[in-house]
Amino acid sequence: xxxRLMEGSEAMAExxxxxxxxxxxxxxxxxxxxLLEHLARxxxxxxxxxxxxxxxxxxxxxxxxxxxxxxxxxxxxxxxGLSLMQESFSEITLAELPLVVFNMARGQxxxxxxxxxxxxxxxxxxxxxxxxxxxxxxxxxxxxHLADRWRNPxxxxxxxxxxxxxxxxxxxxxxxAPLPPKDWAVDGxxxxxxxxxxVSSLGVGKVNRPGGxxxxxxxxxxxxxxxxxxxxxxxETGFLDDAQHVVVAFGTPAKFxxxxxxxxxxxxxxxxxxxxxxxxxxxYEAVAAAAEGVRSVMVFEINGGQMVDDVRIGxxxxxxxxxxxxxxxxxxxxGVGPLLDVEVIRGRxxxxxxxxxxxx
Amino acid sequence: xxxxRSIVPTGSPPASAHRVAELTPDLLLTEEHQMCPGCGEPLxxxxxxxxxxxxxxxxxxxxxxxxxxxxxFSGTMDLDLVQALxxxxxxxxxxxxxxxxxxVVFTMQGDGDMVNEGLQEVVHTAARGESVTAVLLxxxxxxxxxxxxxxxxxxxxxTKNTLEGRDAEYHGHPIRIGDLLATLDGSAYVARGSVHNAxxxxxxxxxxxxxxxxxxxxxxxxxxxxxxxCPTGWFVPTAEGPGYxxxxxxxxxxxxxxxxxxxxxxxxxxxxxxxxxxxxxxxxxxxxxxxxxxxxxxxxxxEGGVGR
Numbered sequence: 001x002x003x004r005l006m007e008g009s010e011a012m013a014e015x016x017x018x019x020x021x022x023x024x025x026x027x028x029x030x031x032x033x034x035l036l037e038h039l040a041r042x043x044x045x046x047x048x049x050x051x052x053x054x055x056x057x058x059x060x061x062x063x064x065x066x067x068x069x070x071x072x073x074x075x076x077x078x079x080x081g082l083s084l085m086q087e088s089f090s091e092i093t094l095a096e097l098p099l100v101v102f103n104m105a106r107g108q109x110x111x112x113x114x115x116x117x118x119x120x121x122x123x124x125x126x127x128x129x130x131x132x133x134x135x136x137x138x139x140x141x142x143x144x145h146l147a148d149r150w151r152n153p154x155x156x157x158x159x160x161x162x163x164x165x166x167x168x169x170x171x172x173x174x175x176x177a178p179l180p181p182k183d184w185a186v187d188g189x190x191x192x193x194x195x196x197x198x199v200s201s202l203g204v205g206k207v208n209r210p211g212g213x214x215x216x217x218x219x220x221x222x223x224x225x226x227x228x229x230x231x232x233x234x235x236e237t238g239f240l241d242d243a244q245h246v247v248v249a250f251g252t253p254a255k256f257x258x259x260x261x262x263x264x265x266x267x268x269x270x271x272x273x274x275x276x277x278x279x280x281x282x283x284y285e286a287v288a289a290a291a292e293g294v295r296s297v298m299v300f301e302i303n304g305g306q307m308v309d310d311v312r313i314g315x316x317x318x319x320x321x322x323x324x325x326x327x328x329x330x331x332x333x334x335g336v337g338p339l340l341d342v343e344v345i346r347g348r349x350x351x352x353x354x355x356x357x358x359x360x
Numbered sequence: 361x362x363x364x365r366s367i368v369p370t371g372s373p374p375a376s377a378h379r380v381a382e383l384t385p386d387l388l389l390t391e392e393h394q395m396c397p398g399c400g401e402p403l404x405x406x407x408x409x410x411x412x413x414x415x416x417x418x419x420x421x422x423x424x425x426x427x428x429x430x431x432x433f434s435g436t437m438d439l440d441l442v443q444a445l446x447x448x449x450x451x452x453x454x455x456x457x458x459x460x461x462x463x464v465v466f467t468m469q470g471d472g473d474m475v476n477e478g479l480q481e482v483v484h485t486a487a488r489g490e491s492v493t494a495v496l497l498x499x500x501x502x503x504x505x506x507x508x509x510x511x512x513x514x515x516x517x518x519t520k521n522t523l524e525g526r527d528a529e530y531h532g533h534p535i536r537i538g539d540l541l542a543t544l545d546g547s548a549y550v551a552r553g554s555v556h557n558a559x560x561x562x563x564x565x566x567x568x569x570x571x572x573x574x575x576x577x578x579x580x581x582x583x584x585x586x587x588x589x590c591p592t593g594w595f596v597p598t599a600e601g602p603g604y605x606x607x608x609x610x611x612x613x614x615x616x617x618x619x620x621x622x623x624x625x626x627x628x629x630x631x632x633x634x635x636x637x638x639x640x641x642x643x644x645x646x647x648x649x650x651x652x653x654x655x656x657x658x659x660x661x662x663e664g665g666v667g668r
Contacts, residue, residue: 023459049458054484058451061444061481065424065455068442073455091445186440186456188463191418192387198434200443207389207435 003170008133008162009034012102013042014171015140016074021100022048023066023073025059029081030334031160032104036076056084060099064088067097068199070185072144076102079110083118089153090119094201094221096184098147100140101125101155104163106334108251109327111306114155115280122222126150126232127279129157131255133167138174139277145176150228151184157279160335161252228281235283236275237290239265243272245353246290246319248311249300250276253325253340257300260346269353279307287314294319296352301325302339324348385409387418387438394432398598400588400605401430401497403555404564407586408468408495409437411568417464417576424453426469426478429503433468447478450485453492464575466493472502475511475537482541482583489546489580493571496537496583499590500609507593511535514612518595534612538585542619548579550619554587554610556602567617579621587613 006014013035016024024043026036036052043050049066053059059075066073075085082089082103092099103110114127126146130136136158143154190196198205203217211217239261240246249257254275261273274290276283287310291297297319299308305323312321324345328337338344384391387409393402412418423439425431427446434441444452449467457465474482474496482494501519502508509519509526512534516525526534542550549571553564564586571582587609589601596604 023455025455051454051458053451054480057448058454058481058484061448061451062455062458064444064448065442065452065457066459067455068452069422069456069459071459073459088445088448095443186422186442188420188422188440188460188465191421191439192413193419194389194438196438196440198441198443200434200441202443204435204443206438207392210435 002172003168005166005168006133007034007164007166008136008158009104009164010038011133011137011167011169011171012140012156012158013038015137016100016144017042017046017048018171018173019072019141019144021072021074021144022046023050023063023071024048024075025051025053025062026076027053027056027059027081029078031106031163032076032078032081032102034163035102035104056081057088060085060088060092063099064092064097067092067099068186070182070187072098072100072148074100074102076104079103079105079113082110082113086117086119089117089125090121090123091201093123093125093153094121094218095199096151096221097153097199098144098151099153100143100147101153102158103155104158104160106160107302107329107337108159108253109303109306110157111279111301111303114157115282115310122218124152124225124228124280126152126154126228126281127157128154128234129251129277129279130162131252131258131275133162133165134169136162137169137171141174142176145179146232148179150224152224152228157251159252161340232278233281233283233285234277235286236277237273237286239272240274240290241272242270243290244270244295245298245349246272246274246294246296247298247300247324247349248274248276248287248307250279250307253300253302256340256342256345260342260349263346264349271349271353276307282310282314284310284314287311288316288318291315291318296320296322298322298324298349298352300345300348302328302337322352324352383410386413389436389438393436395429396590396592398589398591398601399429400499400555400586400590400601401433403561404495404497404586404588405430405433405437407555407561407565407568411565411572412439412464415569415572415576417572420462421464421466422456422460424449424456424465424467426467426473428470428473428497430468430470430497447473447476447481449473450478450481450490450492450494453494454485454488454490457490457492461491464493464572465491466495466572468495468497470503471496471498471500471512471537472510475535479511479535482537483544486541486544486547486581486583489548491575491578491580493575493582493584495568496585497588498537498585498609498613499588499593500534501590501593503590503593507590507595512537512609512613514608517608519593536613538583538613538618541581541583544581547581547583547619548621549574549582551583551617552585552587552613552615554605554615556587556589556605556610560615563615570617570620574621585613587615
């Protein structure tokens with residue numbers, strides 16, 4: 001174990017390299033840019049390739065091609081850049097390619113984009129939201145493993161704070177369960193053998209081995225979502241046993257919330273927290289359990305109110321759900337605003353606990 | 361402007377045309393296809409697959425397909441293949457090639473796919489000098505949707521959304537994509553052929569071969585544009601497809617080699633890109649000895665640009 005002081009962008013790049021990622025393509029955009037810079041430097045050192053693509057459209061296309069050969073490959077941007085990639089995200093999911101996507105987001109307002117997607121059709125991406133750099137190193141490596149395990153894209157939801165702050169972290173390769181061989185990938189060797197392969201989102205094969213066609217293909221791929229939902233929920237909870245109030249938060253703000261809850265607990269306030277680590281699949285059961293018998297379920301997120309929808313689904317009306325987050329950025333619109341502050345968060349939680357803002 | 365036409369009467373085709381027409385390339389899994397009568401795309405496919413067989417690279421080739429009528433060829437080509445989105449084949453091919461640099465990688469795209477939806481993709485892939493071969497099947501129309509104007513439709517061409525003919529004032533001008541790509545430093549070989557008669561098929565086959573040979577030499581981006589008949593999308597009788605092509609698309613998207621790097625030497629793009637001596641039948645393009653295969657002179661068709 002060797003720890004080194006790194007900003008989050010570098011740590012995530014190192015984690016990708018440690019995962020065996022050998023292809024990356026992206027287009028600079030704040031606060032994603034440094035991740036691209038680090039991969040542009042690191043991937044050639046390990047025999048990989050990083051391309052500064054002409055746009056996000058081509059970046060995801062290049063990753064698509066690399067993935068089709070069986071390589072571990074990734075792309076990324078901010079939510080704005082990911083908006084451009086949505087058509088490919090949808091089709092890559094239906095082509096069952098193990099894409100890893102980094103969203104170094106400008107805050108948390110890409111929750112809907114990450115968990116619902118902006119593309120067409122029935123697709124879902126596994127979404128992992130680290131709260132700090134050490135966890136980002138783990139979840140980045142997990143992302144590559146889950147993508148291969150499920151042959152489904154995985155999105156790592158980072159942000160400005162994660163990208164631009166530094167921690168001393170260890171980026172040793174993690175060990176995961178063995179994966180099946182990529183017997184679907186193309187390497188060009190099967191031409192003329194009557195066993196040549198097709199990587200396609202359309203479920204079509206060759207005339208001598210036709211696939212099921214589009215409807216059958218979709219019906220075969222989409223149910224995978226249920227299996228992922230059953231097996232890949234990740235959540236951290238704390239202080240829930242005798243909690244009268246619960247705060248739900250994800251990503252870097254969740255670390256602030258966890259600290260505030262710890263402070264209040266030390267002062268005897270009966271408050272607990274739920275931190276979804278996987279945003280999809282969302283930990284509905286953990287939220288439902290936390291909501292049993294409490295006076296309020298608060299949601300702190302740096303956006304206009306997005307995850308609160310999933311919290312309401314989980315709570316199922318058992319308790320009032322109160323949004324205590326909001327839109328908050330710095331003057332550039334890219335960075336951290338005044339809301340991401342322990343005292344501010346504490347004030348909002350205390351207001352709800354004291355009954356000031358709980359709806360009737 | 362219009363010179364002698366080189367249409368070979370179908371009633372008495374030369375022997376070499378029979379060899380082309382009746383050939384089933386090794387890499388074609390079935391002779392059946394889903395195209396309309398008179399479509400040029402199946403012939404372009406045969407040219408492509410037969411060339412890959414002759415070059416002996418079938419077992420180290422990856423095809424990347426665009427979206428159009430020709431997409432159905434993905435099921436009949438006995439090649440490892442990746443299906444891309446409409447317009448996105450060049451970026452996908454880039455990812456494939458960068459991970460498998462010793463393989464032959466090519467794209468097959470139509471004019472709607474490449475020149476409309478994905479123009480930026482092919483331009484940047486060429487500019488990067490990506491070592492892939494892009495094959496454009498250019499019929500100047502969105503065939504799959506039923507005959508709509510594309511970026512290569514010529515002035516005056518009637519389509520379903522240019523019913524009175526493409527009007528430059530209203531619809532703008534066609535893009536000569538081959539000429540555009542030839543100006544880029546990263547492109548090593550650029551040619552435009554067609555499949556509207558036997559001579560043109562033979563010349564196009566040489567172009568396809570030279571493009572792949574250029575890729576095998578690692579010279580950079582290679583590009584073959586193949587004009588293909590689409591009588592359905594042009595709203596002309598099937599038998600008139602070749603003549604219509606020659607009179608319309610062929611007059612704007614003129615055939616010939618637009619750029620080549622003789623012998624794999626340094627690029628002569630700056631001077632040679634659009635030079636007339638780079639056309640078949642003259643100058644540097646004859647360098648690739650293997651390209652002048654025995655079947656390459658059917659029926660004594662003109663060696664210069666068809667119809668010029």
